[in-house]
Amino acid sequence: xxxxxxxxxxxxxxxxxxxxxxxxxxxxxxxxxxxxxxxxxxxxxxxxxxxxxxxxxxxxxxxxxxxxxxxxxxxxxxxxxxxxxxxxxxxxxxxxxxxxxxxxxxxxxxxxxxxxxxxxxxxxxxxxxxxxxxxxxxxxxxxxxxxxxxxxxxxxxxxxxxxxxxxxxxxxxxxxxxxxxxxxxxxxxxxxxxxxxxxxxxxxxxxxxxxxxxxxxxxxxxxxxx
Numbered sequence: 001x002x003x004x005x006x007x008x009x010x011x012x013x014x015x016x017x018x019x020x021x022x023x024x025x026x027x028x029x030x031x032x033x034x035x036x037x038x039x040x041x042x043x044x045x046x047x048x049x050x051x052x053x054x055x056x057x058x059x060x061x062x063x064x065x066x067x068x069x070x071x072x073x074x075x076x077x078x079x080x081x082x083x084x085x086x087x088x089x090x091x092x093x094x095x096x097x098x099x100x101x102x103x104x105x106x107x108x109x110x111x112x113x114x115x116x117x118x119x120x121x122x123x124x125x126x127x128x129x130x131x132x133x134x135x136x137x138x139x140x141x142x143x144x145x146x147x148x149x150x151x152x153x154x155x156x157x158x159x160x161x162x163x164x165x166x167x168x169x170x171x172x173x174x175x176x177x178x179x180x181x182x183x184x185x186x187x188x189x190x191x192x193x194x195x196x197x198x199x200x201x202x203x204x205x206x207x208x209x210x211x212x213x214x215x216x217x218x219x220x221x222x223x224x225x226x
Contacts, residue, residue, distance in 0.1 A: 004029070005119045005138075006218055007131035010145040011191060012095070012179040013152030015202060015210060016127040019145065021076075022207075023214045024125040032069070032118050034128035034135070035098065036078045037111050039089035040067055042097030044080060052100030059106045067114070092160070092167065092175055099179050102129070103186040129183055132194035141221040142197035143214060151203040152176055 006029065008020050017033050024031035042052070044065050050057035068079040077086045088094070101107045115135050118124055126135065132142035147155075153173035160167050183191040193199060198217050202210040 003119070003121075004123045004140060004218075004222055005136050006125040006141040006143070007136045007139040007194070007197075008125065008127040008143045008145055008214070009129055009132050009191070009193070009197065010127075011129075011152065011176075011183065012099075013156040013176050014145050014147050015152075015155060015207065016145050018207065019202075019210045019214055020125050020127040022211045023218065026211075026215060027123070027125070027218065029123040029125045030071075030118070030121075031076060032115070032124060032126040033076055033078075034111070034115055034126060034131065036076065036086070036089060037067060037115075038098040038102045038107070039094050040078050040080045040085055041065055041107055041110075042094050042101045043085055043089050045101060046094060046097050052097045055104055058101050058104050062106060062110050065110075067111075090163070091165070092172075095179065096175070099182045103182065103188060105188045108134075108188055129191045130189040132197050133192060134189045137194075140225055141218050142194050143200055143217055144193035144197040145200045145202060145210075145214070147201060147203040149173060149177055149180075 008016050010016050017035065021031050045052065045058050045061050048061055050061060066081045070077045070079060077084050078089065112135065115126065119126065119136055128135065132139060150173065153169060153176050156176065157167065157169045157172045160172065200213055200217070
């Protein structure tokens with residue numbers, strides 16, 4: 001039957017990474033957070049003092065970027081030029097940079113083959129914005145995981161507060177809506193639900209229920225292939 005690829009797409013703050021990581025662990029699949037790769041490039045651009053809308057500067061940064069993914073105790077760690085930046089990339093500023101750099105065709109081309117090759121070596125669960133539409137269009141299991149603006153903002157707000165970051169709910173809600181606009185209207189690989197993806201709205205269900213729903217969809221789709 002070959003390896004199974006699961007593509008989970010959806011907007012910022014929908015809980016894709018948390019749900020996908022947990023589902024992959026339960027299934028014994030390799031989990032890949034593609035958003036972390038864009039965040040790492042965004043961090044590299046930011047550290048060079050380049051504006052997120054300076055396309056020439058972003059493209060010029062790419063040859064200096066060395067990305068690697070390591071797995072430790074089941075957790076994905078992203079390395080930028082040998083430095084573990086898994087925490088450094090999880091800030092609102094770098095999230096904004098990630099959205100900006102991900103709209104640059106050269107950045108997406110830079111990461112495309114790396115991401116596709118990961119699916120050739122084992123069962124994989126990959127989440128992002130364009131996994132089912134661009135990166136793994138032939139994935140047998142595709143899920144579009146979403147939630148209301150307010151639900152996503154509340155989750156992200158609590159997450160940032162737990163990390164000690166000084167933010168307001170209104171600020172987080174504004175950032176999420178801005179990110180949605182940027183992701184869904186960009187010219188290259190915009191955020192959208194693949195035609196054959198299962199829609200899963202987690203606005204009114206718990207994290208555990210979300211994980212179970214994803215597992216159920218994966219099992220149903222993989223059973224259909226047998």
